[in-house]
Amino acid sequence: MLQLQHLTITHQKDLQTLIRDLNLVVNPGDKLALIGEEGTGKSTLLKALLNPRLIAGYTIMEGTITNRFSRTGYLPQNIAPVDLDRSLSNYLYHDIDYDSFDFNLFYQMAELFQFDTNRFDDHEQLVRNLSGGEKLKLQLLKILASGPDLLLFDEPSSDLDLESLQWLEKFVKRTDKTVIFISHDEELLTNTATAILHLELLKKRQEARASYFHGDYRSYRQQRRERFERQLQLANKEREEHAKKSQKYQRIQQRIEHELRKTKNDVTGRLLAKKMHAHQAQKGRLNKEAEQFTEIPQDMDTIDLFFSDIQALPASKxxxxxxxxxxxxxxxxxxxxxxxxxxxxxxxxxxxxxxxxxxxxxxxxxxxxxxxxxxxxxxxxxxxxxxxxxxxxxxxxxxxxxxxxxxxxxxxxxxxxxxxxxxxxxxxxxxxxxxxxxxxxxxxxxxxxxxxxxxxxxxxxxxxxxxxxxxxxxxxxxxxxxxxxxxxxxxxxxxxxxxxx
Incomplete structure (x- = not known):
């Protein structure tokens, strides 16, 4: 089990809060997908789960991360430049822990991944010259042979062709290990994720929001849209009703003011003044009501672009x-x-x-x-x-x-x-x-x-x-x-x- 309690992560450079007061439990076997626009803290959170010291140089972290998994395997977004220039053989063996590395499992997984084991002794081919799919399999083989029960993947699908994407999808779906992964690939999310953590920066990127959903990605999208529409309807209804009350208040105030200007009777004037005082108290209640309005939700997915002024080419041209x-x-x-x-x-x-x-x-x-x-x-x-x-x-x-x-x-x-x-x-x-x-x-x-x-x-x-x-x-x-x-x-x-x- 992995547990986050009141986790807050703030960027040191501009003091922007990326994650605020996040509470989360990841159970064995979960496939948790981290989604969101770039710059919302997904990779930072993943590194914090691996080791909080990895983000200590550029963030301030509050709260606790309790990791009860026995061993964690981490697949970075990019292979380090020094490793790209290693040969296959040197990359695989230069830093392994021989006490925990399971060579039998290593070769079994290589056959399962359809990765030619003869290449493990290749001292000529550089890692940088492998395809995206081959780089992924090579990293995974090395990680899995160390026996992790928690896998952290940072955008594993970003440089994969279709065949490698489908292979990755099957792996994530079928493995009994717990996987926390970042991805922009809708098909991968739809077919593998059992839970979603959506990181956003709202209000002109000043307010951090983390939305957790236990379920598949398609259901999350539907729930997100329905929640947005409900909140928008409620917010609009409150404002419409308030506008009607304000208009009625304005009409009554104008009538009282008109009668005050016309009257020459002191008694009538005092009564109208009391009525105006009571009416102004109602205005105060209206102002307080407005302060309690449901917030109009921000649709972060909106992209207001339209190709409306294109002079289209003839279809036959x-x-x-x-x-x-x-x-x-x-x-x-x-x-x-x-x-x-x-x-x-x-x-x-x-x-x-x-x-x-x-x-x-x-x-x-x-x-x-x-x-x-x-x-x-x-x-x-x-x-x-x-x-x-x-x-x-x-x-x-x-x-x-x-x-x-x-x-x-x-x-x-x-x-x-x-x-x-x-x-x-x-x-x-x-x-x-x-x-x-x-x-x-x-x-x-x-x-x-x-x-x-x-x-x-x-x-x-x-x-x-x-x-x-x-x-x-x-x-x-x-x-x-x-x-x-x-x-x-x-x-x-x-x-x-x-x-x-």
């Missing part, structure tokens, strides 16, 4: 036609893309999907009859380290319009002036989408567009792109995105780009 075109990664491509196609390209990690998108981008950039929008997988490919969120949009909108756009995307006044490199991945993705809307692009080239959005925001991003009237050429491993957005699906293998749907 050919914007790209390749016949036996050889890619820089060596594959042959035959395809024809038209003005309102929505294409999704899948394939194993490292197969050349991003290179394919860049080759398409370079060719379409020469076209003067297209308005092209591009969202890269690596933000720094486009973003200037000296730009702010506001200046990034300033070449396509006035400062006032850009500020309005950013506010609708829940950027705070301070974040509008932050350099783009200080923003979270989700905020950068919103910036790219906002620029596409403002520019009125009729062709979008998107490389993993949903990877930085929280799972509760992703349905809104998919709806935005479903309603988009232009052409979309995208790469994605997001199964929900592939199912809902792609009317044509391609798979890139080592030889060809194949149409599979």
């Amino acid at each position: 050919v914007i790209l036609k390749w016949e036996a075109r050889e890619l820089v990664s060596g594959q042959k491509v035959d395809w024809q893309i038209r003005g309102q196609d929505k294409l999704v390209i899948t394939g194993q990690n490292g197969i050349g999907k991003t290179l394919l998108l860049k080759q398409v981008l370079e060719e379409l950039r020469t076209r003067t009859d297209l308005s092209l929008g591009y969202m890269p997988q690596n933000d720094e490919e486009i973003l200037d380290a000296h730009q702010t969120a506001l200046s990034f949009l300033s070449d396509v909108a006035s400062p006032e319009k850009a500020r309005t756009f950013l506010a609708s995307l829940q950027f705070t006044r301070q974040e509008v002036g932050h350099t783009v490199l200080d923003l979270s991945g989700g905020q950068k993705a919103k910036l790219f989408l906002a620029k596409m809307v403002l520019e009125g692009n009729n062709v979008l080239i998107l490389d993993e567009p949903t990877r930085h959005f929280s799972p509760t925001s992703q349905p809104l991003i998919r709806q935005l792109l479903k309603d988009y009237p232009g052409c979309i050429i995208s790469v994605s491993h997001d199964r929900s995105f592939i199912k809902e957005i792609g009317n044509t699906i391609y798979q890139l293998d080592q030889k060809y780009l194949r149409k599979i749907q």
Whole structure:
């Protein structure tokens, strides 16, 4: 069992509270998913569960963490750079505890994971050259052979292809170990999580809220929506009733004031003055009533973007036609893309999907009859380290319009002036989408567009792109995105780009 009691975590730099007074119990066998926008403290909480000393350098932690599990295994979001440059053999054996490491289990799990055991003695291949799925399996093998009964995973699905994602999903679902994991992948959450902890920063990222739900992700989303709508209805009803009372109060006050001005009778005047005094006491009660209103809930998932001013291309317009075109990664491509196609390209990690998108981008950039929008997988490919969120949009909108756009995307006044490199991945993705809307692009080239959005925001991003009237050429491993957005699906293998749907 793992128990958190009155846990509060505050960032030392700006004294922002990430987690406030959290009480939580994780029982053996639970599959607890941590979800939320970037920057809400998910990775910090996971490290605190592993060892509070890991976050002592940049946070203030209050409360207690009681971990009664015998051994904890931790899968970080990224392999340390020094480990990426190790050979497979050196990575596996350089720091293991031989007293607790179970070599029999290690080799049994390798067969179960379909990982070639002959590679364990490879002194040539570097860890950095493995695919995302191979890196995941290699780390898991090393962790599991140490006999943990609690597993902490920090975004294990972020760099996986579809095949590796499905493998990870089966592992989490079938293991008898307790798993606490961070993920933005809706399918993974839906198919594995038995409990949800949703971390949010409300009121312009000043108020921390943690919502715990014991149950599956789909039920959590439904409960969250129903709770939001109930609170919103109650808050609106209270304000409507208060407005009616205030209007009635105003009419009565105006009538009394009118009668006071007209009367010349002292007795009548004194009676009217008493009546006014009693009426003003009622006004005080109305003001106190307003202070007790139910708070209007903040819909953190709202993304107020609409492609409403796009001049859509004709559906029959050919914007790209390749016949036996050889890619820089060596594959042959035959395809024809038209003005309102929505294409999704899948394939194993490292197969050349991003290179394919860049080759398409370079060719379409020469076209003067297209308005092209591009969202890269690596933000720094486009973003200037000296730009702010506001200046990034300033070449396509006035400062006032850009500020309005950013506010609708829940950027705070301070974040509008932050350099783009200080923003979270989700905020950068919103910036790219906002620029596409403002520019009125009729062709979008998107490389993993949903990877930085929280799972509760992703349905809104998919709806935005479903309603988009232009052409979309995208790469994605997001199964929900592939199912809902792609009317044509391609798979890139080592030889060809194949149409599979």
